Amino acid sequence: MALSSWKTFNFFDVSEVKPSGEGRSTSIFDNNDLSCVCPGSENVFLGGFDGTVRIVSPAFTVSRSFHAHDTGSITHMKQVEGTSLLVTVAEDLSSEPILKVWALDKTEKKTGFPRCQSTLSVQNGRKQFPISAFATLDDLSQCAFGFANGSVTIVRGDLIHDRGARQRTVFESEEPITGLQFREGPITTLYIATTGRLLTLVISGRGQGQPARAIEDVGCGVGCMTVDKKNGDVVIAREDAIYYYGMNGRGPCYAYEGSKKLVNIYNDYVTLVLPPSISAPAKSSALRRFGGRQADELFNTSTFTLLETDLKMVAHSETLVSQVKYVFAQWGDLFLLSLDGKLFRYHEKTLQQKLDILYQRNLFVLAITLAQKGGVSVYQMNAIYRKYGDYLYQKGDYDTAMQQYLKAIDNTEPSQVIRKFLDTQRIHNLIEYLEELHDHHKATSDHTTLLLNCYAKLKDIDKLEAFIKTPGDLKFDLDTAISMCRQGGYFEQAAYLATKHGEHALVVVILIEDSKKYPEALAYICRLEPEPAYTNLMKYARVLLEHCPEDTTQLFIDYYTGQYRPRTDVVVSSAPTSQGGASTAVFQSLASFLLVPLTSLPSFPYTGRQSEVSRNIGSVTADIPEASEVAESDAKESVPEQQYSTPSPRTAFSSFVDHPDEFIIFLEACVRTGPSTERDMIDLYTTLFEIYLSTAKTREGTEKDKFEAKAKELIEKENIPIDTSNVLLLSTLTDFQDGTIRVREKQGLRFDIFRSFTTAQDTAGAIKALRKYGPEEPQLYPAALAYFTSSPRILQEAGSELDAVLRKIDDDGLMAPLQVIQTLSTNAVATMGMVKNYLSDTIERERKEISNNRRLVESYRSETLQKRQEITDLATKPAVFQARRCSSCGGSLDLPAVHFLCKHSFHQRCLNQVPGDDNAECPVCAGNNATIRAIRKAQVEAEGRSDLFLDVLRTSADRFGAVSEFFGRGVMGGGGGE
Numbered sequence: 022m023a024l025s026s027w028k029t030f031n032f033f034d035v036s037e038v039k040p041s042g043e044g045r046s047t048s049i050f051d052n053n054d055l056s057c058v059c060p061g062s063e064n065v066f067l068g069g070f071d072g073t074v075r076i077v078s079p080a081f082t083v084s085r086s087f088h089a090h091d092t093g094s095i096t097h098m099k100q101v102e103g104t105s106l107l108v109t110v111a112e113d114l115s116s117e118p119i120l121k122v123w124a125l126d127k128t129e130k131k132t133g134f135p136r137c138q139s140t141l142s143v144q145n146g147r148k149q150f151p152i153s154a155f156a157t158l159d160d161l162s163q164c165a166f167g168f169a170n171g172s173v174t175i176v177r178g179d180l181i182h183d184r185g186a187r188q189r190t191v192f193e194s195e196e197p198i199t200g201l202q203f204r205e206g207p208i209t210t211l212y213i214a215t216t217g218r219l220l221t222l223v224i225s226g227r228g229q230g231q232p233a234r235a236i237e238d239v240g241c242g243v244g245c246m247t248v249d250k251k252n253g254d255v256v257i258a259r260e261d262a263i264y265y266y267g268m269n270g271r272g273p274c275y276a277y278e279g280s281k282k283l284v285n286i287y288n289d290y291v292t293l294v295l296p297p298s299i300s301a302p303a304k305s306s307a308l309r310r311f312g313g314r315q316a317d318e319l320f321n322t323s324t325f326t327l328l329e330t331d332l333k334m335v336a337h338s339e340t341l342v343s344q345v346k347y348v349f350a351q352w353g354d355l356f357l358l359s360l361d362g363k364l365f366r367y368h369e370k371t372l373q374q375k376l377d378i379l380y381q382r383n384l385f386v387l388a389i390t391l392a393q394k395g396g397v398s399v400y401q402m403n404a405i406y407r408k409y410g411d412y413l414y415q416k417g418d419y420d421t422a423m424q425q426y427l428k429a430i431d432n433t434e435p436s437q438v439i440r441k442f443l444d445t446q447r448i449h450n451l452i453e454y455l456e457e458l459h460d461h462h463k464a465t466s467d468h469t470t471l472l473l474n475c476y477a478k479l480k481d482i483d484k485l486e487a488f489i490k491t492p493g494d495l496k497f498d499l500d501t502a503i504s505m506c507r508q509g510g511y512f513e514q515a516a517y518l519a520t521k522h523g524e525h526a527l528v529v530v531i532l533i534e535d536s537k538k539y540p541e542a543l544a545y546i547c548r549l550e551p552e553p554a555y556t557n558l559m560k561y562a563r564v565l566l567e568h569c570p571e572d573t574t575q576l577f578i579d580y581y582t583g584q585y586r587p588r589t590d591v592v593v594s595s596a597p598t599s600q601g602g603a604s605t606a607v608f609q610s611l612a613s614f615l616l617v618p619l620t621s622l623p624s625f626p627y628t629g630r631q632s633e634v635s636r637n638i639g640s641v642t643a644d645i646p647e648a649s650e651v652a653e654s655d656a657k658e659s660v661p662e663q664q665y666s667t668p669s670p671r672t673a674f675s676s677f678v679d680h681p682d683e684f685i686i687f688l689e690a691c692v693r694t695g696p697s698t699e700r701d702m703i704d705l706y707t708t709l710f711e712i713y714l715s716t717a718k719t720r721e722g723t724e725k726d727k728f729e730a731k732a733k734e735l736i737e738k739e740n741i742p743i744d745t746s747n748v749l750l751l752s753t754l755t756d757f758q759d760g761t762i763r764v765r766e767k768q769g770l771r772f773d774i775f776r777s778f779t780t781a782q783d784t785a786g787a788i789k790a791l792r793k794y795g796p797e798e799p800q801l802y803p804a805a806l807a808y809f810t811s812s813p814r815i816l817q818e819a820g821s822e823l824d825a826v827l828r829k830i831d832d833d834g835l836m837a838p839l840q841v842i843q844t845l846s847t848n849a850v851a852t853m854g855m856v857k858n859y860l861s862d863t864i865e866r867e868r869k870e871i872s873n874n875r876r877l878v879e880s881y882r883s884e885t886l887q888k889r890q891e892i893t894d895l896a897t898k899p900a901v902f903q904a905r906r907c908s909s910c911g912g913s914l915d916l917p918a919v920h921f922l923c924k925h926s927f928h929q930r931c932l933n934q935v936p937g938d939d940n941a942e943c944p945v946c947a948g949n950n951a952t953i954r955a956i957r958k959a960q961v962e963a964e965g966r967s968d969l970f971l972d973v974l975r976t977s978a979d980r981f982g983a984v985s986e987f988f989g990r991g992v993m994g995g996g997g998g999e
Contacts (some may be wrong), residue, residue: 025045029335032375033327033355038081038364049075049083052342058358059098060351061107068095072111076125081364087134090119099154106138106181112157118143118152118974122161122180139183141745146190153243156201163224165196173213181857188374191711192233200246204253204268212255215240219257219266220439236270244283248558252502258284258293263328276331287327287350288369290336294345307567325357327367336366372397376405385409385425405431414441423450427457435468456488459497473505486510489518503527512536525549529557539568547576547588551665554587555580562676566683574683577676581687582694583667642649667697671704681716688712695761703742710735710743714755732757765966779808779835784818795829802829803836807844810851823851827859834979838863868950907931908945921946936942963987 040049049067057068064084065077065997075083089095093113096879100107107128108481112118120141127136143152145168152169164176171194178186192213208226212219219237223229255266265272283294323344327337343359350356357366370378372395379388385408392405410425419442426438435458442451458464464472476485489502499522506515512535519527525545528578529853532542543565546557558565558576565573579585670691677684688709710732713749717728736748751757778786787808795801805826809819812934816823830836836844838860845851904926907914917929921943932941942950963969970987977983 023190027328027334028382028387029338029371030375030378032336032370032378033367034370035337035339036366036368037358038366040081049077050082050358050364055346056094058347058349059100059107060349062098062102063353064111065349066098066107068098068099068109070094074098074107074109074123089121089123089965092116093119098154099155099157100523101159106161107135108157108161108180110143110152110166112151114149116152117144117145118166120164120176120180122183133195134144134374137181139186140178141176143174143176144190145170145174145190148172154198154201154214154246158203158205158209163203163209165203165224167201169197171198171215171839173198173201173211175211191224192220194218195276196240199243200257202246202248202255204248204255206253206268212246214257214424216242219455236266237264242281245281247284247286249286256284256286256291258291259865263291263293263330273330275328275333277328279324282323283345283348285348285350289331290327290329292348292355293324293326293328294348295326297322311690327355331394334388341506343843349595380408383412385412400432403432405429407433419447419450423453426454430457430461430463435463439468439471445478448479451475452479452484459488459491464497466498469501470505471495471496473502473509477505477509477511482511482514486513495522499524507531507535525553526557529561533561533564539565539573543569543572543576545620550587551580551585554585555668559672559676562673563678566676566680570680570683574686577673578690581667581670581673581691585665617832639888643734669698669704670696670701674708681719682714684712685709685716699742703744706735706741707747710748714751714757717757718755729757773862777803779804782815784809784815788819788822791826799829799835802833803840803844804828806836806841807847808828810845810848812848813850816850823953824858827856831859831863838867852975889914902926 053069054069054071054073056070059066061067063079067075067077068074068089070090072093072095074087074089074095076085078084089109090111093111093116095109096112097110098108105124107123109121109123110118111121120143122138122140123135124138125135128134129136143166145166148168148170150168150170150172152166153169155165157164161180162177164180164915166174167175172190172778173192174188175191176186176188178184180186191211194215194998196215196217198213199216200212202212204210204212208228209224211222211224213222213233214220217238217240218235219240220233220235222233223231241257241259242306247256248254249256249265253267254272257264257266258277260280261278262274262276263284264274277293278521279295281293282296283292287291323341324342325337325339325345325348326335328334329336341357341359343361343363345357346360347358348355349358354369357365357367359365366609372392375391375695376388379385379391385405389402389405389409391765392402406429410429413419413422413425423442426433438454439451442448442454452472452475455464455468455475458468459472472488473485476482476488485506488497491508499518503515503518503524506512506518512531515532515535516528519525519531528545528848529542532538532545542961546554558573558580562573562577576585618768670688673687674684688691691705692709693753694704694864713728713732713735717725717732720728736743778784778790787805789800791805797803806823827841830841841856841859845856900920900922902920902924904920904924905914906912906926907918907928908925909927909931913929914926914928918926919929919932919941920926921941923943923946925943925945927944932944973987974980974983
């Protein structure tokens with residue numbers, strides 16, 4: 022790259038170093054005795070033509086001086102870095118050059134000068150030529166001397182301790198030596214520059230002893246060769262360019278035409294001193310008129326330049342009136358000494374000052390490179406990027422500006438950038454910035470919202486999916502992303518996010534409320550653990566029952582019967598229905614959209630098959646399962662049992678509102694399984710009975726009969742836990758007579774059953790009830806007689822049943838004939854012809870009974886008269902005893918004998934009578950007499966027992982007969998029976 026294309030800056034502050042101390046008008050550098058300058062660790066060393074060394078302090082005062090050489094001038098000096106050793110080389114063309122090593126920290130007692138550690142005469146084959154180049158290693162183990170005659174001498178040895186040294190001429194050339202530089206490493210190489218060539222010579226290590234190898238057929242002038250200590254490269258300034266040489270030969274070069282006088286390395290800069298470019302013969306006569314000296318000084322101006330080769334810029338350039346004598350770096354600054362004895366300090370500006378200069382010229386790319394090379398902090402780098410971005414934005418280069426904002430994203434307020442790109446035409450840049458914010462985990466929920474809105478505005482689904490599918494940690498606010506996807510209509514993406522991050526409730530909400538994919542939502546619920554599955558099922562039960570009634574009902578059954586297991590199988594139906602096929606296709610598309618294995622996602626456990634519960638409501642027998650059902654069943658059985666607390670069935674009742682058929686299936690399944698508690702059992706049976714009746718009320722024909730039959734079958738089972746009052750209430754509200762009858766039967770209210778039929782004027786039902794309950798409830802017949810004759814229609818419907826009722830009443834004596842007549846005469850419905858037979862039979866029977874009663878009365882009268890006569894005879898007439906045998910033993914009767922008025926005689930010994938006991942009783946008649954006395958005693962006691970009489974009167978079918986009987990026993994008249 023030509024140096025003319027490099028930009029020039031002023032990165033150095035130049036100031037002339039004034040002599041310190043009052044009254045001093047001349048500088049220590051302003052004299053003709055200065056032969057060389059050497060920067061040291063803390064001081065600057067000045068060598069004089071008289072062999073004197075002056076040590077200059079940072080205050081630019083001579084802090085110390087000593088006479089180093091007796092003859093010759095000091096042409097070369099070097100202080101060993103990090104030590105107090107100083108090497109001086111003095112030359113006098115009348116003798117060989119002298120090298121001395123001085124210990125500045127040690128003083129000779131006699132002279133007060135530093136101690137000279139060693140002295141060495143440098144040999145050049147007894148050829149008196151000046152030293153044109155000098156170089157030494159840091160440990161002074163080897164020193165190289167180049168002479169103007171083209172020879173190079175190497176001195177090896179311990180110069181510090183003066184233990185001897187060896188010299189050898191290692192190179193000879195017809196061209197004078199113009200530069201020497203060491204490159205240290207595993208192999209120590211000496212670079213040798215002549216006026217016509219550049220060579221390398223290995224002086225230690227592998228390859229030592231081989232002749233010098235030319236690497237360039239072009240040399241350099243004296244003072245135009247130096248070394249960059251940072252990388253060890255040798256830098257050579259030629260008239261056409263500046264060249265770098267490394268281990269592998271020539272490296273980069275930078276074109277810069279013009280003759281060069283001096284080259285040095287200062288920090289990252291290459292310092293160049295260019296001599297005057299106008300030759301003396303070219304001076305015009307007009308210029309000579311200025312005068313001799315003034316004209317010479319004008320034409321002898323030099324150019325001093327500092328190059329930054331890495332950044333390809335000129336850090337400083339100026340024209341000096343006087344030519345440059347020395348350039349050296351010390352105390353952190355660069356110093357230039359001119360021939361007129363003036364010393365100039367070049368102080369490098371701070372990095373921020375240099376950056377400000379670049380900012381003023383809008384050279385932000387160079388500023389960025391400079392800051393990176395200066396090792397500034399990330400914060401400062403981002404500030405530069407931000408300034409560059411602002412500059413590009415003002416120019417209208419929005420794409421490049423965004424690249425700079427992206428680099429400065431770590432410590433830039435996002436709102437400052439976002440506001441610049443809110444225009445619709447710059448939405449792509451805005452998206453890029455927002456994406457980067459999320460990648461750096463600096464995005465807020467507002468940024469996520471804005472990014473998703475941008476995607477939605479561009480309808481860029483690919484980018485949206487790439488954003489939400491970004492692997493690794495979550496880089497955005499999940500709730501915000503899901504919310505924005507839902508608002509923008511990207512329901513599949515919202516479902517993906519919710520599924521990926523375990524937001525089960527949100528997945529179900531999206532599938533149901535947004536996507537309206539009810540089968541997929543149900544399938545997802547079936548994949549969840551029991552607790553979240555139950556929560557989501559109860560939340561959307563009504564919606565799912567509306568759109569997927571069979572599958573939802575089956576899920577309810579599985580969960581409430583304790584059979585629920587999260588499904589992991591993928592159902593492949595051999596013959597899917599059209600609805601199932603569509604649902605499966607939709608789900609598979611969703612599954613392919615999600616970045617998780619299909620087996621871990623919701624499939625359709627019910628789609629494409631018949632429900633395990635028959636479509637015929639109430640049928641207990643399930644359909645024959647299809648192949649898909651068998652596969653699903655096997656997969657379900659392989660799932661380990663899940664333990665969860667089965668909820669009370671009552672919690673599901675409200676979900677089946679407006680879905681009676683599915684509700685019946687659910688209740689029947691729960692009843693078959695058997696509830697866990699008595700309370701649940703009561704709820705199930707009662708609700709099932711109620712739903713049977715309510716469904717039957719809304720149906721017609723066979724459907725109604727079917728549900729009523731189910732209700733009747735349910736309440737006729739043994740030990741059903743339905744409260745009788747509930748059955749009666751529900752049956753009454755739905756006009757279900759079988760239920761009412763069943764309750765009254767259980768409670769023994771047969772008369773109420775019959776009365777319910779008569780109230781409803783259901784003659785057939787009344788006849789049926791009469792035939793069923795009449796034998797056990799005789800009072801039904803009088804009621805039936807009154808009902809049958811209540812209206813002509815009912816009488817006609819009863820038909821011959823009226824005669825049967827009359828016969829039953831007559832046979833069992835349930836009503837007196839007069840009562841029958843009174844009942845029939847209440848309504849003018851029954852005719853005499855209808856009761857003619859009954860009346861004739863009744864009259865005939867009454868006549869016969871009266872005749873029998875009269876004959877019985879006559880027999881009782883004659884028997885009573887006879888008994889009275891016997892009693893009178895016993896009391897008034899003597900008794901004759903003619904018995905000859907004992908009524909007890911049958912033996913001949915002998916004295917003493919005992920005779921009773923009943924005509925029975927006994928031996929006294931056979932009576933077992935105690936002497937003096939006059940209350941003897943006939944053993945033969947004693948039993949009958951005891952019975953009569955007991956009857957009489959009971960009659961006497963019954964006189965005071967009116968409750969006994971009333972009880973018999975209440976339970977007797979013939980109450981008049983009962984009164985007559987009690988009167989005849991003598992308990993009605995207080996001794997009338999005596």
